Amino acid sequence: MAVISENIEIAKGIFKMCLSGAPLGEAGQFLMLKQPDSLDPFLARPLSYCNIDKNSGTVTLVYQTIGKGTKAFSKLKQGSLMQAVGPCGRGFPLVSGNAVLIGGGIGTAPLLLLAHALRESQPERHIKVHLGFREEAYLIKEFGQYADEVSVDIGGIITDAADFSQAAAYYACGPEPMLKAAALKAEKAGAELYISLEKNMACGVGACFGCTCKTKGGNKRICKDGPVFNALEVHDVL
Amino acid sequence: MSYEPLVTEFLGVTLKNPVLAASGTVGFGREYETLASLSKLGGICSKGLTLNGSLGNDGPRIYETPAGLLNSIGLENPGVGRFIKEELPFMRSLGCAVIANLGGHSEIEYIKGASLLNDAEIDILELNISCPNILDGGMAFGIDPKSAADITKKVKAKSRHPLLVKLTPNAPDLIAVAAACEEAGADGLSLVNTFLGMAIDTKLRKPVFNNVYAGLSGPAIFPIALRMVHEVCKAVSIPVAGIGGIAAKEDALSFLMAGASVVQIGSMTFAAPDTMAKLVDELYDYCKLNALENIRQIVGIL
Incomplete structure (x- = not known):
């Protein structure tokens, strides 16, 4: 059982939760999280790793309160127990060379650990991050720790800003229309694009x-x- | 002499304990082998199979409800042949009983599937005439006593395995269906499959599921499932597997007291993967605490 060490609102309706004792994983993988013994909400919620501090074993998750499950998460206090199953799924491959990351809304969260892992695996590579938000930006400072360039757009179409002709690999996470637009642009440019669904x-x-x-x-x-x-x-x- | 209070005879098969994983909730065992300690269980039921396999339903397949979920998977499966070749050896290696769940869209498909499974080392064949999520066949066979008896008789005639018929709670007269299946030669009955339910996306003003209706499972259905198991156990003399919303020891004990010889756990494994293994330990402790020689002593006491 993992323990919540922090659970705070970092932007409107966006929360950051830190867990100790949760299974560690790779960028793009996720945990199935649930309050133990709760029958309602009934199912665990999949949340991607947003960052991992390997030294302390702390997992950071960033989530948006959309439905019943995430709203219940947002009310949990420091010290509460959390059932954490994982690491689940297959994450982002760390392709050698320069990388461009494109995140929309809460889809930016898993890209932070990706930027972290890309930087660690190849310190000299160039990492460019495009982040798009509807109203309010978050995690910008955190991305700055790992990325060479961070461009932020509020209310626009983030894929318009991305140039698909320069990097070795592209990574995107966000709403489906955004992923579709990115996929079409990448295909046209013959670029290697990985998306998280x-x-x-x-x-x-x-x-x-x-x-x-x-x-x-x-x-x-x-x-x-x-x-x-x-x-x-x-x-x-x- | 060793104390083995949970060993259960079911349809001529000796089970380590009366706790089984319900069809559709553990796939073919691989994903939950460690998470749910499957080798500790009495048995596991395979994902619902169809003769030639299926890609399942389009559109959303899962929708959470209060203390439960609606599903519309639509029997996505690799087909009986690939199951035997690719999945069964692994299931066998788990060291618990293997129950193959067989669905179908037509009589001929059921019969061919059952014949093919004669070549396979399974312990029990669970005939799924209760899947609400395929448009033709499936539950249609289990709604009406005559068609349920008909398919039971034909499959029983072809199959060399003990036959467990899985019933739908959506039958207008479930007791009549149960009695008809017993009469037709079923060796046991498992119930209940999911209840037909519905969800609407009020923003889009349309049903959540492409098939409009979907199957409800989880703790929300437990009291209704318990009542149905109780009714059926009163009406038939073949063994019954109780299924429907088991979340804790008390629920499993209730099914046993209501007359079920074994229980199947389904949705709760999604919520807490260690549910079944924990239940095995708790039932063992219950027997010890209550000085029961065997758990069967509480079966059908109500």
Whole structure:
């Protein structure tokens, strides 16, 4: 059982939760989180790692209060227990060379650990981050720790800002229309793009077939075979 | 002599304990092997199989409800042949009983599937005539006593395995369906499958699921499932597997007292993967505490 060491609102409706004792994982992977013994909300919620401090073993998650589950999370106090199953799924591949990260809204959260991992695995690479928000920006300072350039857009279309002709690999996480736009631009430019998908999940471990998506290689389970996919595999069905 | 209070005879198969994983909730075992300590269980039911496999339903498949969930998976599965080749050896290696759950869209599909499973080392065949999420077949066979009896009789005639028929709570006269299946040669009954439910996306003003209706499971259905199991156990003399919303020891004990010989746990595994393994330990402690030689001593006492 993990313990909540911090759970604070960092922007309107956006919370940062820190856990100690949770399983550690890679960028793009996620935890299935649930308040122990609660039957309502019933299911665990998948939240991607936003950052991990390997020294202290602290996991940071950033989430938006959208439904019943995340609203209940936001009310939990420091010291509360949290059931954390994971690490779940397959994360982002760390492609060698310069990287461009594109995040929309709460989809920016998993990209922070990705920027961290990319920087650690290849300190000299150039990392550019495009972050788009509807109203209020968050995590900007944190991205600055790892990225060479961070551009922020509020209310616009973030994919318009990204140039798909310069980097070795592109990574995107955010709303489906954003991912679709990024996938189309990447395909046109012949760029390598990895996207992180989400869907309602029951088990989170690949057993229930509740979150499958159609890909060129047949049905894939977002929770087990993803959530990160090469955009070329899935973009035609997004 | 060793104290083995949980060992249960079910349909001629000796189970380590009466705790089984319900079909559709642990896939074919791989993903939950460690998380849910599957080898500790009495048995596991495979994901619902169809003869030639299926890609399942389009659109949303999962929707959480108060103390439960609606699902519309639509029997996504690799087909009976690939199950036997690719999944069964692993399931067998878990060291618990293996129950193959077989669905179908037509009589011929059920019969061919059951025949193919004669070549496989499974312990029990669970005939799924209760899936609410496929448009033709599935639950249609389990709604009406005559069609339920018909398919039960035909599959029983073809299959060399003990036959457990899984019933739907959506049948207008569940007791009549249960009695008809017993009469037709079922060796046991498992109930209940999911209740037909619905969810509406009020923002979009349309149903959440492409099939409009979906199957409700989880603790929310427990009291209704318990009543149905109790009614059916009063009406038939073949063994019953009690299913429906078990979340804790008291729920499992209730099913046993109501007449079920074994229980199947489903949705709760999603919420807390260690539920089934914990239940095995708790039932053991219950027997010890109550000086029961075997858990069967409480089966059907009500």
